[in-house]
Every structure is written in structure tokens, then in C-alpha cells.
């Protein structure tokens with residue numbers, strides 16, 4: 001079995017398959033506290049909806065729609081609320097993965113529940129935080145739509161997007177450091193959990 005990823009439930013790692021890992025020369029960063037976040041991706045008819053982030057941490061990157069889970073909310077309630085606040089749409093979301101994101105200088109870990117859906121209601125709109133855009137998910141269809149802009153996303157997203165798009169469930173941990181203005185991926189592990197013996 002591959003190394004257990006610290007900070008993620010040991011049981012959910014039982015029987016899963018490591019897809020990618022790196023930075024083995026570094027230690028995983030320590031953290032005392034975790035904060036809950038969500039991130040939702042809509043994939044419809046060969047295209048994925050991403051938002052261009054206009055402000056805050058991760059500004060100028062493309063990402064799913066999400067943010068902090070508020071007190072008294074479940075994760076899926078937060079994911080639905082954020083999808084409405086940031087893209088103006090409603091959707092029946094399914095849990096797709098769990099993501100632990102650490103960055104040097106922030107003493108807590110971001111525990112992000114990743115959701116996906118293959119339908120939605122409403123029309124995606126630009127909001128104060130995000131500008132929505134569609135991207136094609138392969139190079140056979142929709143050639144008039146741009147490909148997923150991995151060079152303008154968090155550096156590790158290309159490692160787990162194939163699982164998200166194939167509807168496979170996964171867990172990810174990424175530890176980043178800051179180098180000047182840049183966030184640099186230092187250690188990571190991606191595992192597919194779809195094969196979990198529960």
C-alpha cells in the first residue's frame with residue numbers, strides 16, 4: 001500500500017490507488033487546525049464551467065465555485081449557496097473528492113470538499129467574485145470552445161482533474177510554499193478512492 005496521507009482519514013485511504021505524488025524529499029507541513037471549504041464543478045455536454053477569480057486569495061486563477069462553510073451549515077449546503085452566490089445557478093451536487101490544501105505562512109489547513117454535477121438550472125452570470133467561462137474537456141468536440149486553462153489554475157489541478165471528469169472519487173493533499181509572489185507546489189499526493197472497500 002502507498003504511504004498514508006497525513007491529515008486525511010486513514011480508513012478512506014484503504015484500498016485506494018495512488019495516481020500521482022511528488023516532493024518526497026520534503027516533510028508534510030504540520031498544522032493544528034483545519035477550516036472547511038467547498039468547491040463545485042459543473043460538467044455538461046463535453047464542457048466544464050470555471051470561474052475566473054476577480055479578488056481574494058487565488059485571484060486571476062480559474063477555479064470551481066466555492067468558499068468557506070459557515071457555522072450551522074453542512075458542507076453541501078455551503079457548496080450550493082456558494083454556487084448561487086458566485087455563479088448564479090442551482091445544481092444537484094455530488095461529492096467528488098476531498099482536498100487538503102496547505103500553504104506556508106497560513107497556520108491552518110484548508111479542508112475542501114469537491115463537488116461535481118452534470119446539470120444545473122439558471123444562467124451562469126458574472127458576480128463580484130467570479131466571471132464564468134466554459135472550457136472543452138477534450139480535443140474531439142467543441143473546438144470553438146477553449147481547452148481547460150491549466151496554466152492559469154492552481155498548479156496541481158491537472159493531477160486530479162482527469163478523475164473529476166471521469167466521475168472517479170479521489171483524495172488530494174498539496175503543500176505549497178511562497179516564493180516571492182508565486183505559490184509553488186512542494187509536496188503532493190493524489191489517490192483515487194473509487195475502489196474503497198467500505
Ligand SMILES: Nc1[nH]c(=O)nc2c1ncn2[C@H]1C[C@H](O)[C@@H](COP(=O)(O)OP(=O)(O)OP(=O)(O)O)O1
Nearest residue numbers: 037039056057058063066067068101110154156157
Ligand atoms: N482548485 C483548487 N486547487 C488548489 O490547489 N487549491 C485550491 C483550489 N480551490 C481552492 N483551493 C485552496 C486555495 C484557496 O485560496 C483556498 C480557499 O478556496 P477559495 O479561494 O475557493 O475560497 P475563498 O477564499 O474565496 O472563500 P470565500 O471568501 O468564502 O468565498 O483553498
